[in-house]
Amino acid sequence: MKILQINASSRREGANSTRLANSIVERLKASHSDATVSVRDLAAHPHPILDEAALGALFTPAEQRTPVQAARVALDDALIEQVQAHDVIVLGVPMYNFGNSIQLKTWIDAIARAGVTFHYTPSGPEGLIKGKTVYVALARGGVYRGTPNDSQVPYLKNVLGFLGMTDVRFIYAEGLAMGPEAAEKGFAQAQADIDAALA
Numbered sequence: 191m192k193i194l195q196i197n198a199s200s201r202r203e204g205a206n207s208t209r210l211a212n213s214i215v216e217r218l219k220a221s222h223s224d225a226t227v228s229v230r231d232l233a234a235h236p237h238p239i240l241d242e243a244a245l246g247a248l249f250t251p252a253e254q255r256t257p258v259q260a261a262r263v264a265l266d267d268a269l270i271e272q273v274q275a276h277d278v279i280v281l282g283v284p285m286y287n288f289g290n291s292i293q294l295k296t297w298i299d300a301i302a303r304a305g306v307t308f309h310y311t312p313s314g315p316e317g318l319i320k321g322k323t324v325y326v327a328l329a330r331g332g333v334y335r336g337t338p339n340d341s342q343v344p345y346l347k348n349v350l351g352f353l354g355m356t357d358v359r360f361i362y363a364e365g366l367a368m369g370p371e372a373a374e375k376g377f378a379q380a381q382a383d384i385d386a387a388l389a
């Protein structure tokens with residue numbers, strides 16, 4: 191089992207989403223003695239945003255790219271190759287202002303590549319990152335699970351599914367900003383979710 195842990199908090203230290211992602215990885219390692227783990231910490235090593243220069247590089251044929259453009263595309267290539275090379279993906283995902291962190295968005299923007307990780311067929315789009323199990327560890331100050339205000343889970347199911355990752359298991363730590371009792375309950379619920387997701 192090759193596990194890839196993506197830490198998508200803005201925080202290198204003390205991130206609740208990273209703490210949960212660590213818990214998931216520890217549990218996987220405990221039940222799979224052959225497991226290896228790669229960690230990409232997007233706070234410590236930010237991936238560049240998909241800006242005009244990056245789009246220009248991506249849309250320039252490889253043989254015509256400048257060295258700067260080739261280097262920019264290579265950064266995305268590395269993330270694509272990394273995800274393709276692992277069986278299990280563990281995402282640590284904070285909620286910031288009802289959305290995902292910019293760190294997570296840069297990772298998604300990097301791995302979504304037409305013709306490489308998805309393509310269109312006569313019957314519609316087909317995701318090409320197949321055969322993965324994805325665990326998404328959500329950390330939130332409030333409580334949104336199963337409500338229309340949960341703006342992250344539908345998006346993540348959609349975009350990961352579009353790329354071919356259809357086995358996606360969500361772990362929720364919610365209420366973390368609602369006082370110590372609520373936070374304790376939130377972490378306990380997350381542990382129960384981990385138990386269910388790994389059962």
Ligand SMILES: Cc1cc2nc3c(=O)[nH]c(=O)nc-3n(C[C@H](O)[C@H](O)[C@H](O)COP(=O)(O)O)c2cc1C
Nearest residue numbers: 199205206207208284285286287288329330331332
């Ligand atoms: C800038 C910022 C925005 C936040 N926005 C929300 C929010 O919209 N909803 C929510 O429930 N919690 C919100 N929170 C609380 C975080 O979700 C919570 O602190 C969580 O632990 C963040 O994950 P992390 O610890 O992995 O960084 C926000 C926190 C910060 C710092």
